[in-house]
Amino acid sequence: MDAYGGLRGDLFHDAFAYRPLRPLRPRDGSARRGAMREAVAWLPHAAICFLAFVTLLLGYSRSMDGFWGSRALLLAGLMVTVPVLMTLVRPIGAFWLSCVVIVITGMLGDHGSMSPWTPGTVFMHLSVLVVVALRTRPRVAGWMWVVTFAVSMVMSTLRGRSDPLGSVQMAIFYGTVLLVISVVHIRKDAERQVSAEKSVTAVERDRRTVLEERTNIARELHDVVAHHMSVVAIQAEAAPYRVDNPPPELAQAFATIRENAVAALTELRRVLGVVRAEDYEAPDAPQPTLADLDGLLANVREAGLPVEKVITGAVRELPQGVELSAYRIIQEALSNTLRHAPGSGARVEIGYVLGGLGLRILNGRATAEAGPSQGSGHGLTGMAERVSMLGGAMTAERTAEGGYEVTVFIPVAPTGPAERSERSGVSEASGVSGVSGAESTVDLAKGAGHGTAHGTGERA
Structure with missing residues (x-):
């Protein structure tokens, strides 16, 4: 049938x-x-x-x-x-x-x-x-x-x-021709199916890579957000003790601010538990910034890659999220150079310009056996995700000399006096003797940051 x-x-x-x-x-x-x-x-x-x-x-x-x-x-x-x-x-x-x-x-x-x-x-x-x-x-x-x-x-x-012999001969003749055509057909269909599967697999791999990079970025930014929330909670706790006989309404307002900050830290810790992988180990040091870049360049030089750093513009303190992303972008670009262009030199340019931060990581032509000229693309995906998160722009392309160049611009809003006072208020608040809940707030920030906020607590 x-x-x-x-x-x-x-x-x-x-x-x-x-x-x-x-x-x-x-x-x-x-x-x-x-x-x-x-x-x-x-x-x-x-x-x-x-x-x-x-x-x-x-x-x-x-x-x-x-x-x-x-x-x-x-x-x-x-x-x-x-x-x-x-x-x-x-x-x-x-x-x-x-x-x-x-x-x-x-x-x-x-x-x-x-x-x-x-x-x-x-x-x-x-x-x-x-x-x-x-x-x-x-x-x-x-x-x-x-x-x-x-x-x-x-x-x-x-x-x-x-005429069985003649019919069999014709059957063999036509069958051979049809068999050849069918084999060609099946081969083309198989190649087309494999190509389609590869295309789907590549799309799924890129999508999975983007999700993994976003998860890593979320873990790191949790620490930064936890630090700022702990600062808010500590300042709200310490503010009533800065003046004599504060009005009850003012004390109540600061108490409400502290309660909301503590609640936000609790939610951050819960969310981080969701995005954290089972094999994730919390770092025991604060998240790196551009001030830690010299240590990274020293490690790269020890690995055999000559690196030159050039800074233009007036160096200033940037938001923690911007400095962390800039550090990670430079780190990933230098890692790609070590993998795909061994023996070449690298140049890291950091430009502090009005309205933002500019980065340019350039490497020359590989002078050693480099293997594949391009990797899986995961590093570029991570850099692009970080730049996109901050509303910046990024280009990655080969140079005329055969090297590779990554340029990034991250917009940064001008730092106002309120932002500077927020940073200085942490150390001032730590000297106020009657802040009963400061220690618990810092402990909660450590839990939300899963180790990276450890440095935050020390600074507080």
Whole structure:
């Protein structure tokens, strides 16, 4: 039943449906076509017309002269030519029409011949099988071979001369041709499927990489946010003790501020527990800033990479999130240089400009065996995510000398007096003797930062 269902679906269902052969599409996907490209697009149609012309020449069969006389050339030529041309618009219908032509020519041809096949019908059916097999799937080619073999055996029997050897020979000949076409079809389908799977896998890998990088960024920024929230809580705790006899309304307002800050720290600790991996180990030091860059460059030089640092503009303290991201970007760019351009030199430029921070990490051509010229792209993905989070811009491209250059600009709002007083207020608040909840606030900040806020607590 399954075999019958497959035969019916492939050769009987909508056998004469209109399926025109479409022109070839340009491989580059461009809509513009020149004269040569337009001619190549219609090459399959020209090839089929050439096969029809050859079939017309072979269609004249002297074995039909006794029946049709002088009309044999025109009639026999048209009969074997129509199925070939029909493959342009109705491929499955062309196959059935070819079988009908084989039956008609076999019944009306020379009965002294053992085989019902003539040169015209052999070439006609071969052309039809090739075109239909190329336009359909491999299973259709198998069904066409079965039907062709059955028609050949039936025609040999109806002609009154059994010809099993000739039918087997034709079956082997057509089967070999269809087998080659099917193998090519299956190979192309497999390559297309593998290409599609690779494309999907690459997309999924990039998406997973972005999520991993965002998770890492979230872990680090939790520490920065926890520090600022702990500062708010400590200042709110210490503010009433800075003045004599503060109004009850003022004391209550600062108490509310502290309660909200402590609640926010608690929620931060819960959220960090969600984004933290099972094998995540909390760092035991504060998150690095640009002030720690010299230590990073020293480690890179020990690894065999000469690094030069250039700073332009007036050095100033930037928000912790900006300094942390700048440090990580430089760290990842230098790591890429060590992996993919060993033996080259690197140059790190930091520009403190009005309205932001500029970074430029440049390395020369590799002088040692570098392996693949490009990595998985995870490092660039992480840098791009950090820059995008801060609303900046980033470019990464090869230089004319064969090296690689990463440029980043991170916008930074001007630092106001309120922001400076917030930083200085932490140390002042620590000297107030009556702050009963300061220690608990710092402990909570440590929990929210998972170790990185350890330095925050020390500064507080």
